[in-house]
Amino acid sequence: MQAKEIIDALKETSKVSKEDIVTLLNIEAEEDLSYLFQAAQDVRRRHFGNKVFLYGFVYFSTYCRNNCSFCFFRRDNNDTIRYRKNREEVMDIAKGLADSGVHVIDLTLGEDPELHKENFSSMLELVRDIHREIDRPVMISPGVISDELIEAFAKENVEFYALYQETYNRELFQKLRLHQDYDVRMHAKQKARACGMRVEEGLMTGLGETVEDLADSLLSMEQQDFSQIRVMTFVPQNGTPMDGYEPQNHDMELKIIALMRLLNHNxxxxxxxxxxxxAGLESRINAGCNVVTSIIPPTAGLAGVAQSTMxxxxxFRTVKGVTPRLEKLGMRAATMAEYREWLAENK
Ligand code: SF4
Incomplete structure (x- = not known):
C-alpha cells in the first residue's frame, strides 16, 4: 500500500502490517508527512476534542542502583547531580504544581537504594499525603519494584505506574539497560495493570535502533493495555558510555507520535x-499528542531529566508557559473535572 492508503486505513482502525508501519516511518515527502500529522490530529480530535492534560513533575531522588548506558543519573556517573528531597520539600513542590493547574503529580526517581532498603515506606506515605492534602491523581515512576510493592501502591490508589522499556528489541535493551532483565520489567507493567493501575509505556529513538525495531515496538505496544505511551528522542548525556552519540533531529520522534496515535486512538x-x-511543544501537539509532561516549577532545584535546565x-515549563501556546494551536488545558471524567470513563 502507498503511504496515504495506510494512513486512511489506520484512521478507521483497520489492521496494518509491519511493512506498512515501516513505510510510514520512512516517509520523507512533505505532502505525505502533512497527511500523516493531519490524520493524527483528526483522530485525537475525535476522541479528545481540543483538550490537553498537564502533568507536573517531581523528580525527588536522583540516586540510582542501575547503570543504564544512556542515562546521566546512572550509578557510575560521578559528574551527575545527586539529591534526595524530603517530605516537606516534595509536598511544597507538589502543592505549587497543583495550584498552578496540573492534572497529575508525577512522583519520579531513580531506583534509589535507600528507598528499596526502607521498602518504599516514605514514598507510600507521600502518595497518601498527596491524595489527602492536594487531591490530585498520582503517577509513580520508581523503576522496577516487587509485586508486593506494586500491590501496596495500587492499594493507595495510585493512578499511573510509568515504566519505560525504551525498545522491544531485546538485544538493544541489554545494551541500554545494562544487567537488567527485559522480562522482569515487562512483568512489573502487567502486574500493575492487573492491580488496577494504569500503565505508561515508553520508547526512545536515536539509540541505534532500526525502523524495523520501531515497527516491532509499536505493534507490540498496540497489543497491550497501556493507558499512556510516550516517545522521546535520545539526548546524549555527559559522563555516560553514550555521550559521544551524534544528537538526532526530531523527525523520527514526530512520526512515531503520529503512529502511536493512529495505532491507539484513545x-x-x-x-x-x-x-x-x-520550542518543541507545537510540533508534538501537531503530531497527535494530548498530554504535556515535564512541567517543572522554576528554581525548585529539580534535576532527573534529560534537559534539566532547559x-x-x-x-516556560509551567502551566502558565504552556497554556498560551496551546491556545495558539486551537487547543486548551482541560479542567480538572474534565480530566477526572476522562479517567472515570476510560478505566
Ligand atoms: S534510566 Fe532510570 S534506572 Fe536507568 S540509570 Fe537512569 S535513573 Fe537509573
Whole structure:
C-alpha cells in the first residue's frame, strides 16, 4: 500500500502490517508527512476534542542502583547531580504544581537504594499525603519494584505506574539497560495493570535502533493495555558510555507520535518538554499528542531529566508557559473535572 492508503486505513482502525508501519516511518515527502500529522490530529480530535492534560513533575531522588548506558543519573556517573528531597520539600513542590493547574503529580526517581532498603515506606506515605492534602491523581515512576510493592501502591490508589522499556528489541535493551532483565520489567507493567493501575509505556529513538525495531515496538505496544505511551528522542548525556552519540533531529520522534496515535486512538500521548523545551511543544501537539509532561516549577532545584535546565528557571515549563501556546494551536488545558471524567470513563 502507498503511504496515504495506510494512513486512511489506520484512521478507521483497520489492521496494518509491519511493512506498512515501516513505510510510514520512512516517509520523507512533505505532502505525505502533512497527511500523516493531519490524520493524527483528526483522530485525537475525535476522541479528545481540543483538550490537553498537564502533568507536573517531581523528580525527588536522583540516586540510582542501575547503570543504564544512556542515562546521566546512572550509578557510575560521578559528574551527575545527586539529591534526595524530603517530605516537606516534595509536598511544597507538589502543592505549587497543583495550584498552578496540573492534572497529575508525577512522583519520579531513580531506583534509589535507600528507598528499596526502607521498602518504599516514605514514598507510600507521600502518595497518601498527596491524595489527602492536594487531591490530585498520582503517577509513580520508581523503576522496577516487587509485586508486593506494586500491590501496596495500587492499594493507595495510585493512578499511573510509568515504566519505560525504551525498545522491544531485546538485544538493544541489554545494551541500554545494562544487567537488567527485559522480562522482569515487562512483568512489573502487567502486574500493575492487573492491580488496577494504569500503565505508561515508553520508547526512545536515536539509540541505534532500526525502523524495523520501531515497527516491532509499536505493534507490540498496540497489543497491550497501556493507558499512556510516550516517545522521546535520545539526548546524549555527559559522563555516560553514550555521550559521544551524534544528537538526532526530531523527525523520527514526530512520526512515531503520529503512529502511536493512529495505532491507539484513545490513548494518552505526552508531548515531553524535556527534549526541545517549550520550542518543541507545537510540533508534538501537531503530531497527535494530548498530554504535556515535564512541567517543572522554576528554581525548585529539580534535576532527573534529560534537559534539566532547559527553559525551567525561565518559567516556560509551567502551566502558565504552556497554556498560551496551546491556545495558539486551537487547543486548551482541560479542567480538572474534565480530566477526572476522562479517567472515570476510560478505566
Ligand atoms: S534510566 Fe532510570 S534506572 Fe536507568 S540509570 Fe537512569 S535513573 Fe537509573
Amino acid at each position: 490513548v494518552l500521548i505526552p508531548a515531553s518538554l524535556d527534549v526541545e523545551g517549550i 527553559d525551567v528557571d525561565e518559567g
